[in-house]
Amino acid sequence: MDFIDHNHRALAAELNRAAFDLGRCAACADGVHAEARLLEALEAIGVRLRRQCHCEEQLMRAMDYPALEEHRAQHDQLLGEYADMLRQMQRGCRKGLAMQALAALKRWLSRHALREDKALAAFIHQNGGSAAVI
């Protein structure tokens, strides 16, 4: 398993945990605590997302990856949407909106992993590199 796979699995697990916390947010008496945990989890997800995008971009630059600009544009779009979602959540835990945003983020990540990141991993292996070194 290379770093791309490992990070995707870790991100998916964190998104599932955040969705679980969000489910508790309005449904249990401990809603305030759940909201704080949710925001903490979302901030941690953001850190991991930025780190993953940065690592991939460094690798793409180092290997002169031909689709660098397209891949990076997708990262920029995702990080922008993520920042918007986090700002909305920080203004108030709106459950329906947050559930939709988390589901959209998971869908986006799966799609990106199956297309752009898979293509990047194949390019790395074809060119004698190892994604496991990052």
Ligand SMILES: [Fe+2]
């Ligand atoms: Fe990527």
